[in-house]
Amino acid sequence: MAVSGSLVEKNMSLSSRSxxxxxxxxxxxxxxxxxxxxxxxLGASGDLAKKKTFxxxxxxxxxxxxxxxxxxxxxxxxxxxxxxxLRDRIRGYLVDSHGAxxxxxxxxxxxxxxxxxxxxxxxxxxxxxxxxxxxxxxKNSQEGTSRRLFYLALPPSVYPSVCKMIRNFCxxxxxxxxxxxxxxxxxFGKDLDTSEELSNQxxxxxxxxxxxxxxxxxxxxxxxxxxxxRFANRFFLPLWNRDNIDNIQIVFRExxxxxxxxxxxxxxxxxxxxxxNHLLQVLCLVAMEKxxxxxxxxxxxxxxxxxxxxxxxxxxxxxxxxxxxxxxDPTVSDKSNTPTFATxxxxxxxxxxxxxxxxxxxxxxxxxxxxxxxxxFKDVPGxxxxxxxxxxxxxxxxxxxxxxxxxxxxxxxxxxxxxEMATIQSEMDLSYRQRYQGVTIPExxxxxxxxxxxxxxxxFVRRDELKVxxxxxxxxxxxIDNGDxxxxxxxxxxxxPAEADKLLEKAGYVQTHGYIWIPPTL
Ligand SMILES: NC(=O)C1=CN([C@@H]2O[C@H](COP(=O)(O)OP(=O)(O)OC[C@H]3O[C@@H](n4cnc5c(N)ncnc54)[C@H](OP(=O)(O)O)[C@@H]3O)[C@@H](O)[C@H]2O)C=CC1
Ligand SMILES: O=C1O[C@H](COP(=O)(O)O)[C@@H](O)[C@H](O)[C@H]1O
Numbered sequence: 001m002a003v004s005g006s007l008v009e010k011n012m013s014l015s016s017r018s019x020x021x022x023x024x025x026x027x028x029x030x031x032x033x034x035x036x037x038x039x040x041x042l043g044a045s046g047d048l049a050k051k052k053t054f055x056x057x058x059x060x061x062x063x064x065x066x067x068x069x070x071x072x073x074x075x076x077x078x079x080x081x082x083x084x085x086l087r088d089r090i091r092g093y094l095v096d097s098h099g100a101x102x103x104x105x106x107x108x109x110x111x112x113x114x115x116x117x118x119x120x121x122x123x124x125x126x127x128x129x130x131x132x133x134x135x136x137x138x139k140n141s142q143e144g145t146s147r148r149l150f151y152l153a154l155p156p157s158v159y160p161s162v163c164k165m166i167r168n169f170c171x172x173x174x175x176x177x178x179x180x181x182x183x184x185x186x187x188f189g190k191d192l193d194t195s196e197e198l199s200n201q202x203x204x205x206x207x208x209x210x211x212x213x214x215x216x217x218x219x220x221x222x223x224x225x226x227x228x229x230r231f232a233n234r235f236f237l238p239l240w241n242r243d244n245i246d247n248i249q250i251v252f253r254e255x256x257x258x259x260x261x262x263x264x265x266x267x268x269x270x271x272x273x274x275x276x277n278h279l280l281q282v283l284c285l286v287a288m289e290k291x292x293x294x295x296x297x298x299x300x301x302x303x304x305x306x307x308x309x310x311x312x313x314x315x316x317x318x319x320x321x322x323x324x325x326x327x328x329d330p331t332v333s334d335k336s337n338t339p340t341f342a343t344x345x346x347x348x349x350x351x352x353x354x355x356x357x358x359x360x361x362x363x364x365x366x367x368x369x370x371x372x373x374x375x376x377f378k379d380v381p382g383x384x385x386x387x388x389x390x391x392x393x394x395x396x397x398x399x400x401x402x403x404x405x406x407x408x409x410x411x412x413x414x415x416x417x418x419x420e421m422a423t424i425q426s427e428m429d430l431s432y433r434q435r436y437q438g439v440t441i442p443e444x445x446x447x448x449x450x451x452x453x454x455x456x457x458x459x460f461v462r463r464d465e466l467k468v469x470x471x472x473x474x475x476x477x478x479x480i481d482n483g484d485x486x487x488x489x490x491x492x493x494x495x496x497p498a499e500a501d502k503l504l505e506k507a508g509y510v511q512t513h514g515y516i517w518i519p520p521t522l
Pocket of ligand 1: 043044045046047048049077078079119152153154156158185186187
């Protein structure tokens with residue numbers, strides 16, 4: 001291992017997150033979780049596993065969060081491959097992670113074993129259990145201290161059968177300690193009913209504290225920063241409300257299309273793929289009230305409350321689009337009504353946000369790739385500078401750039417340097433690459449997998465949160481599924497349908513013409 005430190009130190013580091021508590025209320029600072037750790041990636045042959053799950057495990061290993069004398073990793077899937085073939089498939093996705101040394105890579109790869117089997121096969125899961133148990137015995141794990149983490153990198157259609165198999169054949173063997181945890185990927189259902197059905201099926205098999213519904217946006221650095229920003233800074237406390245803020249946009253843009261995932265995407269569409277989960281989770285953190293403490297349940301209680309205050313979506317405040325050429329993908333139906341773009345206005349009926357539109361916008365095959373939160377403030381009352389530059393100056397905006405190039409900047413009006421009393425748009429800028437030179441920002445999945453090992457559910461979606469999220473979007477989704485709302489065609493590489501910009505304007509957003517934020521260079 002390149003990272004030094006005793007086992008005891010690393011065990012402590014696994015449990016040393018300040019102010020954090022496990023879902024069952026144990027203070028993680030004082031309860032080091034030790035014992036053999038088995039991480040089982042189901043769907044190991046798939047896209048997510050190779051691109052995100054294994055690289056995240058590798059980065060945790062490299063940094064010493066996973067110790068070779070206590071961890072073992074298992075891949076499980078139907079594809080018939082050997083241990084070495086799985087290692088060869090993922091190797092290429094590990095080498096460049098964080099540009100770090102790969103001296104440890106062979107040792108890491110040797111920790112990975114592959115078990116082949118079906119997702120409803122008793123034989124397959126018995127084999128898997130045997131492999132895990134052998135590893136636990138080989139590590140002389142004291143009975144009851146073994147930890148089993150099952151990561152379902154699989155289509156949700158197989159979650160119920162896989163969970164049943166785990167429950168019946170692969171649970172942690174003792175109630176003396178240790179645990180079994182299940183990580184499930186989105187989409188959790190397709191609408192309120194299917195999501196509730198899935199929740200019931202999983203809920204019959206596992207306690208809520210064993211279930212980790214992952215939404216990788218909750219693992220992004222600047223999403224995690226939202227609570228700190230809002231509640232640790234006096235600047236923001238008095239301004240963050242309807243008296244000062246005119247509108248808030250939460251935007252996701254990708255400059256590529258469905259890229260080989262057309263079959264999956266066509267069943268779900270952009271609202272289920274991005275807006276109902278990733279953007280809505282961000283909205284919760286932007287709009288919720290201050291939690292009683294940082295305990296996961298306190299935070300998630302506030303998220304549920306704000307979601308419950310969202311009014312039914314007005315169909316006049318939704319624009320959907322589909323990029324031209326989307327249906328050329330052979331896995332997409334010629335008659336597809338699936339949106340690849342959507343702008344939806346949400347309105348929150350509470351004291352803080354009454355009248356402030358939250359504009360959620362997401363699109364594939366657009367002219368840029370970025371995700372950001374844009375808080376636009378109201379005009380300055382009694383503006384005495386209105387004649388200074390011949391043009392009305394833009395509104396103040398606070399922008400949190402989630403990606404790429406993490407940054408926060410405040411757009412504001414200043415005196416234009418020079419002899420004249422003229423005004424100009426400028427910014428106060430905190431660009432992470434410049435401010436935190438040499439600091440590597442962890443990948444979302446890395447952070448979230450570490451949280452599951454630590455038993456910290458703060459950044460995972462609770463069942464009641466999920467239910468309200470589906471309640472908000474299900475009527476609109478059914479309208480689209482029934483063909484009552486048709487996507488407007490847009491050109492790949494464009495801003496999306498012009499109607500979306502008109503909706504933005506109608507909702508109150510005022511664009512500052514002629515101003516473009518340029519990320520600072522070193
Ligand atoms: N890929 C991504 O970027 C992201 C994916 N996700 C979510 O993660 C999960 C996995 O995604 P991804 O890896 O892309 O999916 P894949 O389509 O690559 O599926 C993963 C594995 O599941 C098995 N599989 C595929 N289809 C079926 C099926 N119909 N029935 C049974 N098994 C099947 C295959 O393994 P085998 O045949 O060997 O058993 C496949 O290798 C999904 O829930 C997805 O929504 C979330 C965010 C991003
Ligand atoms: O969940 C998903 O997210 C990705 C975008 O993730 P990002 O971290 O790169 O912003 C998106 O491409 C994919 O369609 C969706 O399923």
